[in-house]
Amino acid sequence: MRYPRTFSHIGLSVPDLDKAVKFYKEVMGWYIVMEPSEVKEDDSAIGIMCKDVFGTGWGQFRIAHLATGDGIGIEMFEFNNNETPENNFEFWKTGIFHYAVQDPEVEKLVEKIVAHGGKQRMPIREYYPGEKPYRMVYCEDPFGNLVEIYSHSYELTYSQGDY
Numbered sequence: 204m205r206y207p208r209t210f211s212h213i214g215l216s217v218p219d220l221d222k223a224v225k226f227y228k229e230v231m232g233w234y235i236v237m238e239p240s241e242v243k244e245d246d247s248a249i250g251i252m253c254k255d256v257f258g259t260g261w262g263q264f265r266i267a268h269l270a271t272g273d274g275i276g277i278e279m280f281e282f283n284n285n286e287t288p289e290n291n292f293e294f295w296k297t298g299i300f301h302y303a304v305q306d307p308e309v310e311k312l313v314e315k316i317v318a319h320g321g322k323q324r325m326p327i328r329e330y331y332p333g334e335k336p337y338r339m340v341y342c343e344d345p346f347g348n349l350v351e352i353y354s355h356s357y358e359l360t361y362s363q364g365d366y
Contacts, residue, residue, distance in 0.1 A: 212268075212276025213302055217346045220265045220281035226345060227269055230315050231304065233277060237268040271304070291347040292324075301341065301349035309338050309354050320345035330360060 217223040220239045227233045242249055243263045253261070265281040294300045306312045313323050322343045330337040338354040353360055 210275055212278050213299070214278040214280060215346075215348050216280050216282060216285065217348070218281065218285045218287060219346070220267055220279055223279050223281075223344075223346060224267050224269065226319055226321075227277065227279075230312075230319050230321075231271070233269040233271055235267065236270050236276070237266075239265055239267040239281075241265055287347060291343070292349060301351050303351040303353055303357075305353045305356060307354055309340060309352050312352055313340055313342055316342045316344070316350075324349070 215223070224235065224239060228235065241263055242253055242265070244250055244254065244259065244261055253264075262283060264283065267279045269277040269279070271277065292300065304312075309327055313327065317323055324341040324343060327338050327340040330339065336354065337360050339360075340352050341349060342352065343349050
């Protein structure tokens with residue numbers, strides 16, 4: 204049977220978990236599902252699962268879980284050997300290079316991101332100038348993760364509908 208899967212969560216690596224949780228709670232309004240906690244490389248269920256994913260030798264890391272207004276999970280990791288890349292926007296390389304959120308007040312969210320240490324990477328642009336009120340912009344959080352902001356839903360933005 205073919206059917207579209209729903210999106211569950213995304214994992215973000217950050218250099219300071221406490222600051223990241225505070226930023227996303229205050230700026231995006233996401234709520235905490237699981238407070239920051241420590242995961243150790245041991246024989247516990249989570250330790251074994253993480254060894255399956257990361258291999259051995261990672262020692263420990265911190266993790267927190269947040270959720271968006273529509274129930275999408277945001278899993279944040281703070282690894283001991285965290286490195287900030289020289290260029291966090293290598294869009295030509297395979298992998299996830301941004302995530303997107305929707306807010307009808309794009310300008311206000313951009314202002315809030317910048318006021319809390321993030322960056323606006325481009326001017327706010329219209330998808331269909333003079334035709335439809337759809338706007339978008341790329342920003343980044345204070346930790347270098349790129350976020351795209353849409354004024355309208357993904358489906359409306361790319362569909363050929365009337366609105």
